[in-house]
Every structure is written in structure tokens, then in C-alpha cells.
Amino acid sequence: MCRxxxxxxxxxxxxxxxxxxxxxxxxxxxxxxxxxxxxxxxEAFDAAVHEIAHVTRHLLDSLVTTAPPKDRDVEAAKTRxxxxxxxxx
Numbered sequence: 001m002c003r004x005x006x007x008x009x010x011x012x013x014x015x016x017x018x019x020x021x022x023x024x025x026x027x028x029x030x031x032x033x034x035x036x037x038x039x040x041x042x043e044a045f046d047a048a049v050h051e052i053a054h055v056t057r058h059l060l061d062s063l064v065t066t067a068p069p070k071d072r073d074v075e076a077a078k079t080r081x082x083x084x085x086x087x088x089x
Contacts, residue, residue: 025049
């Protein structure tokens with residue numbers, strides 16, 4: 001999985017459309033092997049991003065959990081702490 005794609009489920013407030021679109025873009029970039037498609041592939045690339053974002057939103061809206069929602073700031077702090085340990089010199 002691409003490291004730039006973050007979990008989007010079970011957060012309060014819920015994932016925004018921009019977050020879903022960013023995850024879709026990262027996914028398409030990873031699968032296609034390019035960050036910027038050629039003019040010949042731009043339409044297919046953009047259509048894939050749009051479709052994946054749409055399906056991702058449906059998935060997030062359909063998922064059910066009994067766990068309490070996660071706090072974005074707390075999760076970000078945990079991520080930073082793990083990174084500090086990983087990259088400490």
C-alpha cells in the first residue's frame with residue numbers, strides 16, 4: 001500500500017471529499033506508475049481518480065463499526081511519535 005494513503009474510516013469528523021480525492025489520486029498514481037500522465041492518458045487517469053473517489057466514498061459511508069471514532073489530532077501525534085522513533089539517529 002502506498003504510504004501516502006491514510007486510513008479514512010471511523011474519524012470524527014468524517015473524511016472530507018478532499019481527503020477521499022487525495023487518496024484516490026495517490027492510488028491511481030501508484031497503480032499507473034506515474035505522477036503526471038501524458039496528454040494521451042490524462043482523460044483515462046482523471047476518470048480513474050474520479051471513479052475511485054466515488055467508490056471510496058460509498059465504501060466509507062457503508063462501513064459499520066462499534067469502536068469509538070478516532071481523533072485526527074491524536075492519530076497524527078501517534079504517527080509523528082512513530083516517525084521520531086523510526087528516524088532517530
